Amino acid sequence: MLLNNDTWVEPDCLRKLIDAAQENPMAGVLGPRICYYHEPRRIWYDGGKLETRDGIVIPLHIHGEESIDALPLDSREVDYVCGCAMLIKRKIIERIGGLDPTFFAYWEDTDFSLRARRSGYRLLHIPSALVLHKVSRSSGGNESENVCYYMWRNQYLLSRRQYGLFFRPYVLSKYLRHCFWEYCERMRMNQKEQALAIAEAGWHSLIGHYGKRVGRIPSPILALLERQRVSE
Helix, strand or coil: CEECCCEEECCCHHHHHHHHHHHCCCEEEEEEEEEECCCCCEEEECCEEEEEECCEEEEEECCCCCECCCCCCCCEECCECCCCEEEECHHHHHHHCCCCCCCCCCCHHHHHHHHHHHCCCEEEEEEEEEEEECCCCCCCCCCCHHHHHHHHHHHHHHHHCCCCCCCHHHHHHHHHHHHHHHHHHHHHCCCHHHHHHHHHHHHHHHHCCCCCCCCCCCHHHHHHHHHHHHHC
């Protein structure tokens, strides 16, 4: 059981996940419904789905921000399981390994889920099992510069793994364009630290730097970005 350290687990949660795993032999990774710790009837995650925009893979939370009151408790297959709380069969790890440290933070759970699915196993969401999450306590909040950096950089890392070598230059060009426009928008909103983190994410994706965030975007590249931003 992989579990974030800023969670509260309902007493019967693990039992419900184990029962579902035993009832579904091909289920390799299973996840519970996750609600906000301070608003336990409001959903943070109720299964994961993937969308693709311009070749970029976007992980999304199903039913995010909705109330649990009108939602069903039926188990269902999902595109990925959130690493905040996931039950993993041991043979999955023996076959494909664990979470990839290349990501360091964010979206390594999505990558792990996709690798498990490619190995022939199902990804199941069990809404009757409940976890409460104190969201983003360890990272400084959803708008911290580190969150911006890892979310944007790993978006490309996740996306490029879904395509062959022939298609990757197209995905990279689209991604860098998205980074530039987001950088411009953040600067316009006076969110300079977040803007620089996103620019850095784009630069590191271009040169292939992954793992823990180290170093900063070179001054000449940043100056080029600024000239381009002013000219737009």
